[in-house]
Structure formats: structure tokens, C-alpha cells
Amino acid sequence: MLYRSNSMWQPNQLEQDRLSKLERLEQLGIEPYPRRVERTHTAAQAVSEYEALEARDGETAESLEVTVCGRIRRVNLKGKISFMHIEDETGRVQLLLRVNELGEATYDLIKEKLIDTDDFVQASGTMMRTKAGEVSVLVQDFRLLSKSLSPLPVIKQQVKDDGTVIEYGEFSDVEQRYRQRYADLAVNRDVREVFVRRAEILRAVRRFFDQEGFLEVETPILQPVYGGAAARPFITHHNQLKQDLFLRISFELYLKRLLVGGYDAVYEIGRDFRNEGVSFKHNPEFTMIEFYKAYTDYRGVMDITERLLAYVAKEVTGSTKITYQGHEIELAPPWPRITMRDAIKQRAEIDYMDYPTAEALEKVIRDNGGSVAPGLPWGKLVNHLFEEYVEPTLIQPTFIMDYPRDISPFAKKVDYDDFHVERFEFYIATMEMGNAFTELNDPRDQEQRFLDMAKLYRDTDDDATPLDEDYLRAMRYGMPPNGGWGMGIDRLVMLLTDQRSIRDVLLYPHLREEK
RNA sequence: GGCCCUGUAGCUCAAUUGGCAGAGCAGUUGACUCUUAAUCAAUUGGUUGUAGGUUCGAGUCCUACCAGGGUCACCA
Numbered sequence: 001m002l003y004r005s006n007s008m009w010q011p012n013q014l015e016q017d018r019l020s021k022l023e024r025l026e027q028l029g030i031e032p033y034p035r036r037v038e039r040t041h042t043a044a045q046a047v048s049e050y051e052a053l054e055a056r057d058g059e060t061a062e063s064l065e066v067t068v069c070g071r072i073r074r075v076n077l078k079g080k081i082s083f084m085h086i087e088d089e090t091g092r093v094q095l096l097l098r099v100n101e102l103g104e105a106t107y108d109l110i111k112e113k114l115i116d117t118d119d120f121v122q123a124s125g126t127m128m129r130t131k132a133g134e135v136s137v138l139v140q141d142f143r144l145l146s147k148s149l150s151p152l153p154v155i156k157q158q159v160k161d162d163g164t165v166i167e168y169g170e171f172s173d174v175e176q177r178y179r180q181r182y183a184d185l186a187v188n189r190d191v192r193e194v195f196v197r198r199a200e201i202l203r204a205v206r207r208f209f210d211q212e213g214f215l216e217v218e219t220p221i222l223q224p225v226y227g228g229a230a231a232r233p234f235i236t237h238h239n240q241l242k243q244d245l246f247l248r249i250s251f252e253l254y255l256k257r258l259l260v261g262g263y264d265a266v267y268e269i270g271r272d273f274r275n276e277g278v279s280f281k282h283n284p285e286f287t288m289i290e291f292y293k294a295y296t297d298y299r300g301v302m303d304i305t306e307r308l309l310a311y312v313a314k315e316v317t318g319s320t321k322i323t324y325q326g327h328e329i330e331l332a333p334p335w336p337r338i339t340m341r342d343a344i345k346q347r348a349e350i351d352y353m354d355y356p357t358a359e360a361l362e363k364v365i366r367d368n369g370g371s372v373a374p375g376l377p378w379g380k381l382v383n384h385l386f387e388e389y390v391e392p393t394l395i396q397p398t399f400i401m402d403y404p405r406d407i408s409p410f411a412k413k414v415d416y417d418d419f420h421v422e423r424f425e426f427y428i429a430t431m432e433m434g435n436a437f438t439e440l441n442d443p444r445d446q447e448q449r450f451l452d453m454a455k456l457y458r459d460t461d462d463d464a465t466p467l468d469e470d471y472l473r474a475m476r477y478g479m480p481p482n483g484g485w486g487m488g489i490d491r492l493v494m495l496l497t498d499q500r501s502i503r504d505v506l507l508y509p510h511l512r513e514e515k
Numbered sequence: 516g517g518c519c520c521u522g523u524a525g526c527u528c529a530a531u532u533g534g535c536a537g538a539g540c541a542g543u544u545g546a547c548u549c550u551u552a553a554u555c556a557a558u559u560g561g562u563u564g565u566a567g568g569u570u571c572g573a574g575u576c577c578u579a580c581c582a583g584g585g586u587c588a589c590c591a
Contacts, residue, residue, distance in 0.1 A: 013560055014525055014542055074551075081548035098548065131549045153526045154541050156552040168552050169527060169540055175583045231590065276590045432591050515581060
């Protein structure tokens with residue numbers, strides 16, 4: 001009697017076959033999901049230890065005994081001898097299974113195909129090299145560790161003499177890959193590689209800031225007042241406190257309060273949540289890093305940015321020169337620093353300072369064939385020009401500096417006019433990677449900015465940054481002059497792993513509910 | 516949310532003008548004691564995303580819905 005699932009699972013033919021095998025294994029007294037496991041070597045260790053012994057003395061190498069574990073990725077049944085490749089996180093190793101070595105009873109499990117590709121097994125034996133030259137385990141003891149009921153997508157691999165691997169068959173349906181990331185990872189080694197690289201990137205970033213004397217901190221994700229960026233929040237509710245809470249859209253305001261508290265340099269790496277559209281570079285939750293450093297300004301922050309990116313690239317890829325989607329990109333400092341005004345002048349041949357009101361600027365954009373929503377604030381129109389004409393050209397790392405004041409409520413004004421603030425964004429491969437300011441620390445000015453934002457967005461459905469009374473209270477105690485900075489970690493990972501979509505650097509990208 | 520594209524066997528894909536839904540891989544059965552995309556022989560497998568409609572007849576045409584991708588809007 002086959003196991004009947006009470007879930008939604010309706011086994012297909014292949015799965016029913018495997019369920020029958022499971023039954024037969026149990027009838028033979030074999031536990032398909034045993035508790036105890038042993039392993040002396042990873043696949044990579046077994047192979048490399050054998051090769052090392054072999055290089056020293058061919059005779060003693062044959063005495064290397066190993067117990068390896070892994071998932072069966074290939075079975076080649078050849079009568080009274082069989083081959084398998086098993087794979088663990090370190091790689092693959094071949095098992096050579098012979099009826100003489102294993103005995104009839106165990107060998108029959110393999111011959112009668114009660115053991116399938118995708119099962120986890122444990123194999124003990126001596127290391128040897130086959131006639132065809134592959135380092136293998138000549139197996140004396142073979143155990144099932146975990147039965148696979150649903151076959152993974154089949155991918156066959158041919159390893160060429162020069163080491164290149166050609167894959168035959170693929171698991172490429174993006175929806176399935178994202179919904180069943182476990183299957184994607186199990187089958188696509190290069191996908192697994194991306195997330196190893198992601199972890200390395202995060203370690204390198206932390207190392208950099210730790211070495212620079214920054215303190216890593218953690219601040220609230222559930223916030224009574226959200227702020228620090230222009231985005232719509234997710235709203236949630238605390239039942240017992242009967243309190244609505246927002247999932248943070250940035251860390252900015254909580255981190256800057258810490259400078260009031262006496263820390264000179266802090267950073268945080270964590271998740272932000274923005275209730276907005278989803279695209280190849282936007283996910284509703286994403287990983288952000290922000291830092292705030294006292295006694296510097298946005299120019300000092302630019303220096304840190306250049307050094308950070310060069311350091312991380314070097315640590316993770318071995319070079320400051322990377323390739324992204326076919327573009328050679330050099331991350332070594334210094335990067336060009338250009339004002340937004342000059343950048344737009346160059347590319348769009350419009351000097352927006354000739355049009356210092358929203359009405360005038362909107363008209364000139366329309367006259368030049370651009371289409372913009374009516375009633376946008378002046379700064380947003382400037383940004384529109386930038387995104388239209390400049391952004392697509394910014395392949396090499398570039399600082400764009402001095403942003404319109406009315407869309408930058410936390411940045412200090414420049415000294416040369418009233419329209420701009422000391423803010424920069426940096427672009428690589430046409431992607432905005434991050435955003436930074438000489439942080440505003442005048443509580444009177446900050447209060448006015450909050451009020452201006454509220455006025456500016458009153459007529460639109462945009463949620464303006466709400467006025468944060470506690471933040472102003474903190475600032476009134478005195479906040480040291482400081483430079484602040486934020487960068488999207490996911491985009492950095494995209495850049496350094498040459499992935500085109502943010503979904504490919506998130507293990508579980510957001511998808512609609514499956515029906 | 517608007518527009519465009521896509522959805523066929525476990526996976527990757529075919530199917531002419533609307534005319535019997537097919538292949539490779541894997542699976543199943545058999546052969547093989549050094550294979551490695553193993554090979555050879557035979558063979559199973561489908562509510563063509565869902566629900567309607569047009570038609571003698573729909574994978575194909577129409578409508579709605581679901582999901583994914585792209586793009587615009589929103590947004591860093």
C-alpha cells in the first residue's frame with residue numbers, strides 16, 4: 001500500500017515509481033531515512049588527498065580509506081559493475097561499485113534500481129583511479145541516507161579534457177527556479193556559486209568598515225514613524241499595544257541619532273522594505289548598508305566609497321577590473337565627479353538653471369519631446385532629465401553630485417546657491433548603486449525641510465517623509481557634522497557576480513502567491 | 516496599475532493553413548565487471564495554465580481569469 005499524502009501533492013508517474021521503491025526498501029528492512037550518518041571526507045578532500053598521496057608514492061595511495069556522503073547525480077549501471085557520481089557542497093566524486101566488493105544483497109539494491117539519482121547515500125571504501133583515469137572510491141560499504149521521491153530536473157554534464165563542462169539539458173524556467181529555489185540550487189551549480197559569492201561580498205564589506213573603525217549596529221525594523229527616504233512603506237500592527245507600525249524604508253534617522261549619542265562612525269547592514277513596483281532591480285525587501293561618519297562631508301564619503309568598492313572587488317574577484325554584462329568596468333579610484341547640472345548640460349544640452357521654476361522646466365522638457373507627469377516638483381523634473389539623458393550613459397563608476405534641494409530633505413545646502421544640496425549618488429553600469437549626503441545637522445533647517453516636503457507632496461498621492469519629532473529632539477542636543485551614505489547590497493552583488501536581475505542574487509525573490 | 520510577449524510529458528523544446536499532440540533527455544523492462552552526455556534493444560508517460568466561446572473539428576482563432584517575463588508608470 002503506497003503512502004498517501006494528505007497534502008496537495010499528487011504524485012506523477014515518476015514519483016509513484018519512487019514511492020514503490022520506498023516500500024520495497026522498507027520491506028527489505030532498509031531504513032530510507034536513517035538517523036545516524038558518518039563521514040570522514042568531503043568529495044573534494046577524498047580526491048585531493050588521494051592525488052597528493054599518489055604524487056608522493058603511488059603504492060600507499062591505494063590504502064586511503066574514506067567515507068563520503070552526498071547526493072547521487074549520475075548512475076551508470078553496467079551489469080555487475082556500476083558507477084555513480086555523488087555530490088556534496090565541495091564537488092563530486094565517483095563511486096565504483098562492484099558485486100564482488102559489496103556482496104549480492106547490497107549490489108542488488110543498485111542493480112534493481114531501488115537507489116535512484118537524487119538519493120543521498122553514504123559510501124565507504126578505498127580510493128583508487130579507474131582505468132579511464134578518474135579518481136574514485138572503490139566502495140565496500142554502501143548505505144542509503146535519504147530517499148528522494150521527486151526527481152530533480154535532469155542535467156547531464158560532459159567534462160572536456162581542458163576541464164570545461166558542457167551541460168546537456170537544463171532547468172531554466174525562471175518561475176520554477178524562483179519558486180523552487182531548492183531545486184534550482186540542487187541542480188545549477190553556478191546558482192549556488194552566486195550565493196557563496198554574495199556571502200563573500202558581505203564579509204568583505206564588513207571587514208572594510210570594521211578596519212575603518214566603524215561600529216556595526218542594529219536599529220528597529222518596526223518603526224512608529226518611517227523616514228529617511230522617499231518611498232511608500234508596508235504597514236503592520238502590534239496587537240497587544242494596539243499600535244500601527246511601519247516596516248522601515250531606510251535606517252537613516254535611527255543611525256544619525258547615534259551620532260548625537262556619541263559614536264563617531266556607525267554602519268548597519270540589513271533589510272529595507274518598500275511598498276512599490278517590482279523590477280529587475282527592485283524587490284519589495286532588499287538589503288541595504290548605510291553608514292554615518294562624524295567630522296567629514298560628502299567629499300570624504302566619496303573617498304570612502306571608491307576605496308570600499310575597489311577593496312571589495314579585489315577581495316572577491318581578485319581584481320578591481322570587472323566585467324558586467326559584457327562591459328569592462330574599472331573600479332579603482334579615482335572616479336569622475338561631476339555635478340548633476342554639468343552632467344545634464346553635457347548630455348541633454350539643457351541648463352536647468354535657466355528654468356528655475358517647475359512650470360518653466362516642465363515646459364522645456366515637453367518642448368524637447370519629453371513626457372512628464374504634470375505638477376511634479378522642480379527637483380523631480382531635474383531628476384527626470386538626469387534619468388532620461390545621463391543615467392543610461394554611466395557605465396564606468398561615476399559620482400553625480402549636488403542634487404536639487406527640494407528632493408533632498410536630509411542634505412546640507414551647498415555654499416554657492418539655494419537650489420542645490422551636498423548630495424551625491426554613484427552609478428555603475430547605469431545602475432544607481434548608492435546615495436549620500438553631507439548630513440543636515442541644523443535642527444531649525446531640518447524642521448523646515450520636513451514642513452517643505454509635506455507641502456510639496458500635499459497634492460500628490462506620494463507619501464512624503466513624515467515629520468519625525470523625536471529625530472528633531474535628538475538633533476537639538478547637537479549633532480556633529482557628518483557624512484552619510486547608503487548602498488544597495490543586492491545591486492553590488494549583481495555587479496560583482498555579473499547577474500542581470502536582482503532576483504538572481506536573492507535566494508527567495510518576491511513572487512505572487514502560487515495557486 | 517497600462518501595454519507587449521510567454522504558458523504543450525518530470526526537464527528542454529517541436530507541432531505547416533484550424534485537421535489523428537511529437538522528439539531528445541529521465542523513467543520502466545532487458546543485455547553488459549573500468550563507465551563517464553556510457554552504449555544497444557524494447558517501452559510507459561498529455562484535461563496543451565484555468566474557465567468559457569466560435570467551428571463539423573481548437574495546442575492553434577476570440578473573451579475573461581491565473582502565473583511568469585519585458586516595458587511604462589510608481590520608485591533609488
